[in-house]
Amino acid sequence: MSQPQPAPRILYCRCAYAQVVPAEVKDAVLDGLARAEVAFEMVPDLCEMAARRDPHLAELARGDGPLTIAACWPRAVEGLFSLADAPLPRAGVRIVNMRTDAAPAILDELLGADRPTGDAS
Amino acid sequence: MIASPPLPPRVVVYEGRGSTPFDPGERSRLLAGLLDRGYSVVRAGAGRAEAGAATAFIVLGCFGGAPPEVGDAAGRDVAVCDITGRSADEAIALVEQRRDGRPMNRPDAAGPGQWKPWFPVIDLARCTNCMQCLSFCLFDVYGVAADHTLRVENPANCKVNCPACSRVCPEVAIMFPKYHAGPIDGGPVSESDVQREKMKVDISALLGGDIYSRLRERSAEAKQRFSRERSADQALAERRRCLTKLADAAAIPREVLDALPSPEEIQRRTEEAARRAEAARVAQGARAAQGSTPAGTT
Numbered sequence: 095m096s097q098p099q100p101a102p103r104i105l106y107c108r109c110a111y112a113q114v115v116p117a118e119v120k121d122a123v124l125d126g127l128a129r130a131e132v133a134f135e136m137v138p139d140l141c142e143m144a145a146r147r148d149p150h151l152a153e154l155a156r157g158d159g160p161l162t163i164a165a166c167w168p169r170a171v172e173g174l175f176s177l178a179d180a181p182l183p184r185a186g187v188r189i190v191n192m193r194t195d196a197a198p199a200i201l202d203e204l205l206g207a208d209r210p211t212g213d214a215s
Numbered sequence: 216m217i218a219s220p221p222l223p224p225r226v227v228v229y230e231g232r233g234s235t236p237f238d239p240g241e242r243s244r245l246l247a248g249l250l251d252r253g254y255s256v257v258r259a260g261a262g263r264a265e266a267g268a269a270t271a272f273i274v275l276g277c278f279g280g281a282p283p284e285v286g287d288a289a290g291r292d293v294a295v296c297d298i299t300g301r302s303a304d305e306a307i308a309l310v311e312q313r314r315d316g317r318p319m320n321r322p323d324a325a326g327p328g329q330w331k332p333w334f335p336v337i338d339l340a341r342c343t344n345c346m347q348c349l350s351f352c353l354f355d356v357y358g359v360a361a362d363h364t365l366r367v368e369n370p371a372n373c374k375v376n377c378p379a380c381s382r383v384c385p386e387v388a389i390m391f392p393k394y395h396a397g398p399i400d401g402g403p404v405s406e407s408d409v410q411r412e413k414m415k416v417d418i419s420a421l422l423g424g425d426i427y428s429r430l431r432e433r434s435a436e437a438k439q440r441f442s443r444e445r446s447a448d449q450a451l452a453e454r455r456r457c458l459t460k461l462a463d464a465a466a467i468p469r470e471v472l473d474a475l476p477s478p479e480e481i482q483r484r485t486e487e488a489a490r491r492a493e494a495a496r497v498a499q500g501a502r503a504a505q506g507s508t509p510a511g512t513t
Contacts, residue, residue: 108247108250108251109393110250110251110253110322110323111322111331111332111393112331112393114392114393114394114395114400121247124243124246124247124250125243127258128239128242128243128246128258129239129242129243132258133257133258133259133260134257134258135255135256135257135258136246136249136250136255136256136257136258137250137255138250138251138252138253138254138255138322139322139332141332141333141334141336141392141393142320142330142332144332144336145332145334145370145371146222148222150255166392166400166401167390167392167397167400167401167402168401169338169390169401169402169403170336170390170392170400170401171401172338173336173337173338173339173390173392173401174336174392176337176339177336177337177367177370193400
């Protein structure tokens with residue numbers, strides 16, 4: 095008998111200390127997540143956590159189940175986790191870029207079939 | 216690592232059994248408001264949520280006047296707040312009250328104890344551990360890890376909005392995620408980016424080693440001129456011209472250049488950094504040689 099698959103995890107970064115992620119994108123993504131029936135985690139700023147070497151980054155990197163991170167450039171996000179001594183695994187992690195992508199496409203990546211229809215994004 | 220206050224409490228927005236769901240609009244405002252004040256948040260109840268490494272939790276839920284008794288097996292501080300009938304702003308005010316004024320870094324505040332997270336991030340897939348950045352940085356941001364590789368040791372020492380060290384990296388391996396443009400912001404690196412950076416390093420070498428030796432020369436020239444001409448104004452103007460050129464060439468903010476230590480201190484720090492970089496390179500070489508020794512010969 096096969097083991098049940100661990101639930102997918104979602105991490106949203108608000109990039110609260112800078113204006114490099116378009117406000118309308120990060121607001122629409124957060125609103126879309128908030129309106130969906132999913133559990134998810136939110137952090138004010140991955141950069142700030144990485145500089146503090148926040149142990150929660152290691153927990154996120156090690157945790158069970160596929161992880162999708164809504165933040166910025168994948169190269170930067172991977173570097174931040176490494177800086178915090180919490181390198182992301184090669185498999186099971188997707189990073190979507192709120193600096194460059196549109197909110198509907200990001201929500202599709204994050205929620206897939208869980209995305210409610212007629213949401214605010 | 217930054218010298219930071221203790222981790223702020225993590226907020227759990229709970230909508231599971233025993234509570235009624237929030238209004239979707241208020242939920243959205245509540246989450247955004249908490250994040251913009253520096254709190255990490257977990258939305259729980261509609262699936263799985265990790266307890267996390269936080270030492271304290273504040274649980275928000277619409278419990279209809281009967282908040283549950285909650286204990287934590289790990290002995291962490293858990294506060295349960297019933298926010299039935301409260302707006303997002305009122306719920307946020309309750310969280311602030313529960314935090315009890317304990318210090319935390321905040322995006323919505325400025326002043327002493329507050330820090331904008333600006334520091335270099337290394338793309339390990341590109342970095343060759345050449346240690347040019349370690350030699351270049353005067354503020355001890357970089358260090359050497361136990362395995363003799365480059366490490367960002369003191370991110371809080373970095374000068375906000377200064378990406379100068381990324382300009383001396385020949386591999387375009389240094390990112391500042393809060394920078395406004397690529398590839399320094401972590402965006403894709405093109406072949407032309409790499410060629411441009413290599414060319415800059417070559418020009419720097421042709422100019423006489425590094426940017427700081429040029430700065431020292433200019434400072435010495437200015438001193439000589441000052442003693443000849445006895446004109447403080449001219450010396451100051453010369454220094455300004457030199458700093459403006461550097462600021463333009465390496466995108467160094469003016470206030471960083473103005474805050475540079477004396478030429479003698481720059482020299483001392485540069486020599487110290489160069490020593491550390493050289494020691495790391497020697498250790499890397501020794502390790503590589505060890506690794507290439509044929510099995511059974513040691």
